[in-house]
Amino acid sequence: MNSTPTVPHHIAIVMDGNGRWAKARHRPRSFGHNAGRKAVRDVVEGCLRQGVQVLTLFAFSSENWQRPQDEVGALMELFLRALDKEVDELHEQGVRLRFIGDLTAFSDALQRRMRAAMTRTAGNDKLHMNVAVNYGGRWDIVQAARRAAAAVARGELRAEDIDEATLGRWMSLAELPPLDLFIRTGGDCRISNFLLWQVAYAELHFTDTLWPDFDQACLQRAIDDYAGRERRFGRTGDQVARTQDPAC
Numbered sequence: 347m348n349s350t351p352t353v354p355h356h357i358a359i360v361m362d363g364n365g366r367w368a369k370a371r372h373r374p375r376s377f378g379h380n381a382g383r384k385a386v387r388d389v390v391e392g393c394l395r396q397g398v399q400v401l402t403l404f405a406f407s408s409e410n411w412q413r414p415q416d417e418v419g420a421l422m423e424l425f426l427r428a429l430d431k432e433v434d435e436l437h438e439q440g441v442r443l444r445f446i447g448d449l450t451a452f453s454d455a456l457q458r459r460m461r462a463a464m465t466r467t468a469g470n471d472k473l474h475m476n477v478a479v480n481y482g483g484r485w486d487i488v489q490a491a492r493r494a495a496a497a498v499a500r501g502e503l504r505a506e507d508i509d510e511a512t513l514g515r516w517m518s519l520a521e522l523p524p525l526d527l528f529i530r531t532g533g534d535c536r537i538s539n540f541l542l543w544q545v546a547y548a549e550l551h552f553t554d555t556l557w558p559d560f561d562q563a564c565l566q567r568a569i570d571d572y573a574g575r576e577r578r579f580g581r582t583g584d585q586v587a588r589t590q591d592p593a594c
């Protein structure tokens with residue numbers, strides 16, 4: 347018997363393939379990112395329909411600053427425009443929007459818009475949508491470790507009392523359901539420094555589909571794939587089956 351609920355509570359996506367999608371159409375990479383924005387809208391719609399509780403998207407990694415300046419500039423423009431245009435609709439749909447990552451690297455205008463969007467949607471709970479920007483999984487672990495060290499320095503915590511649960515409370519997304527399904531589009535099978543801590547027991551789904559082509563049908567395929575997995579969390583298959591036996 348399979349313990350996996352049909353719909354994952356928390357899905358994270360590495361939205362890869364915008365550049366190749368644009369190149370195939372002889373257009374600049376920014377054209378692909380713009381098309382990627384439409385795919386975001388469709389996937390949000392799909393998550394709302396399916397009852398997914400949390401959607402976490404990797405929009406800009408700590409490493410993406412190394413891209414050509416014009417592409418970084420175009421992405422920042424796109425984020426600004428998306429914030430101006432999409433927040434109203436997300437709010438109406440009951441989506442709570444949050445940005446995770448080191449936001450201090452962004453322009454004041456962008457930081458202001460991000461904070462305003464978070465405040466505005468803070469009371470919503472149909473879907474928690476987290477957008478990771480200037481985010482890296484190693485950064486996340488380091489910032490949690492720093493907070494633990496500061497608590498030790500203040501005398502509020504003993505170093506020997508730091509365990510996985512303690513550190514976990516300081517990681518991004520700690521207050522949300524654990525990550526169930528990690529999706530990566532664009533054909534590469536790697537984590538790329540996204541949610542390193544949180545991915546520990548997530549199911550992984552890799553697809554060749556380029557992000558701008560990813561739609562609700564693709565999301566359904568990923569969810570079906572997930573639903574067919576047996577999640578054992580370190581136990582044996584027999585143990586898992588026993589915990590599901592109504593007689594136990």
Ligand code: FPP
Nearest residue numbers: 361362363364365366367379382383405428
């Ligand atoms: C990776 O594709 C994609 C990004 C670095 C940017 C993701 C941004 C969006 C999808 C824009 C919309 C997002 C929001 C939240 C408004 P790539 O450029 O690495 O593609 P490639 O591997 O084909 O070069």
